[in-house]
Amino acid sequence: MKHFDWSVQNLNSYSIRSLLPVLILAGSVSVSGAVVAQEETLVLEEVLVTATKRVQSLQDVPISIAALTGDTIEDMGIRNLEDLATYVPNFSKGESGIGPIMQIRGIASGANQGFEQSVVMYVDDIPLSRAPLSRMPIFDLERVEVLRGPQNVLFGKNSIGGAVSFISARPTGELSGKASITYGYEYDDYEATAVISGPMTENLAGRLSVRAASYGGYYDNLLRDRDEEEREEGTIRGMLTWDATETLEVLLKLEHNRVEGDG
Numbered sequence: 001m002k003h004f005d006w007s008v009q010n011l012n013s014y015s016i017r018s019l020l021p022v023l024i025l026a027g028s029v030s031v032s033g034a035v036v037a038q039e040e041t042l043v044l045e046e047v048l049v050t051a052t053k054r055v056q057s058l059q060d061v062p063i064s065i066a067a068l069t070g071d072t073i074e075d076m077g078i079r080n081l082e083d084l085a086t087y088v089p090n091f092s093k094g095e096s097g098i099g100p101i102m103q104i105r106g107i108a109s110g111a112n113q114g115f116e117q118s119v120v121m122y123v124d125d126i127p128l129s130r131a132p133l134s135r136m137p138i139f140d141l142e143r144v145e146v147l148r149g150p151q152n153v154l155f156g157k158n159s160i161g162g163a164v165s166f167i168s169a170r171p172t173g174e175l176s177g178k179a180s181i182t183y184g185y186e187y188d189d190y191e192a193t194a195v196i197s198g199p200m201t202e203n204l205a206g207r208l209s210v211r212a213a214s215y216g217g218y219y220d221n222l223l224r225d226r227d228e229e230e231r232e233e234g235t236i237r238g239m240l241t242w243d244a245t246e247t248l249e250v251l252l253k254l255e256h257n258r259v260e261g262d263g
Contacts, residue, residue, distance in 0.1 A: 049145050050167065053154055064148040066091070070141045070169055079191070081121075081134055081164070088146045091164075099131045104148050107161035118161035120151075124168055124253060127156055135259045139235055140195055140209040142167045168253065171205035171241045172197045187227075188216030203243040211235040217263060228263025 047058040049067050058067055066088045068078070078084050081093040081102065092103045098111040102119040109118045109131075116129040121136075128136070138144070144166055151159040175198030182191045190213065197207040212234050217227030237255040244250050 047143075049143070051145050051147055051154070051165070066146045066148075067143055069143045073138060073141060073144065078138055080137055084138065084144065084146075084164075090148055091146050091162075093134060100134045101131070102134055102164070104146070104162035109161075116158050118158070120156060120159045120163055122155060122163055122165045123255075124166070129156075129158060135261075136257050137211065137213070137233055137235060137259075138166070139193065139211050140169050140237065142169045168237065168239065169195075169197075169207065169209075170251075171199075171207040171239055173199060173205060175199070187218050188214075190214055200240075205241050207237075207239045209235070209237040221263060226263070230262040232258070232260045234258040 047067050047069065048055050049058050049061060049065065050056075051061050051063050051065050058065065068076075068084070068087065076083075076087065078087070081100075085091050085093045090105045094101050096111040099113045101108050101111050102117060102121070104119050107118050109115045111131065113131050115131070117131055117134075121128045121134055123136075128134075144164070147155075147163045147165065149162055151163040155163045155165075177194075177196040177198075179194040180192070183189070191211070192213070193209075193211045195207070195209045197205070199205045213232075215229070215231040215233075217230045219228060220226075221228045235255070235257050237253070239254075240252040242250040242252075
């Protein structure tokens with residue numbers, strides 16, 4: 001009986017030792033497969049920018065730059081430059097009693113509304129150098145590029161602090177659209193947006209974007225008995241792209257922005 005028990009123990013030990021290499025091999029295959037699957041899923045998306053006036057990967061641009069895609073802007077709920085500043089290092093935008101102030105690395109022109117800013121805002125390469133124009137909303141964009149440092153060669157001689165470049169979303173080759181309505185009951189805020197884009201002919205495509213917003217104000221003016229700052233905003237943008245030839249594309253854009261503040 002003791003001999004039988006000894007044989008069984010030795011048989012179990014022998015079987016385990018025999019199966020051990022197989023178990024180790026199976027485990028290594030499983031782990032390596034999981035590592036390969038993880039490597040396949042953790043792929044960084046390439047971000048293309050036009051900071052040097054040509055399409056390049058963000059990693060290849062020899063400029064200190066921060067870029068956010070249009071999808072990222074929507075997902076983060078970025079609606080203006082104040083919201084953008086929370087996601088871009090070395091960039092800030094604030095309001096004073098005179099007007100807005102934009103800074104990159106601490107460089108700014110002050111709040112004088114008659115001064116051209118050291119940090120210039122560009123919308124589709126059109127400079128908006130006056131401080132009050134920085135109140136324009138961020139809406140229906142392909143991406144935003146914030147360039148730190150002097151940009152007088154590629155953008156403009158007055159961009160000594162940096163440049164904030166907005167690239168509007170272009171018309172698409174397929175019919176698409178989206179709409180949204182947001183309401184904040186605490187301060188009686190609302191925002192409504194609508195976008196439709198698609199081809200019109202074989203070589204012509206269009207895009208129409210509309211936005212309306214109202215903000216009730218988040219503090220009380222006891223002297224005037226009202227909420228401040230009450231603000232009304234409206235934006236309408238139309239874009240047409242025409243593929244004139246295989247190497248020539250004509251872009252027409254019309255945009256109107258209205259921002260009215262009370263308080």
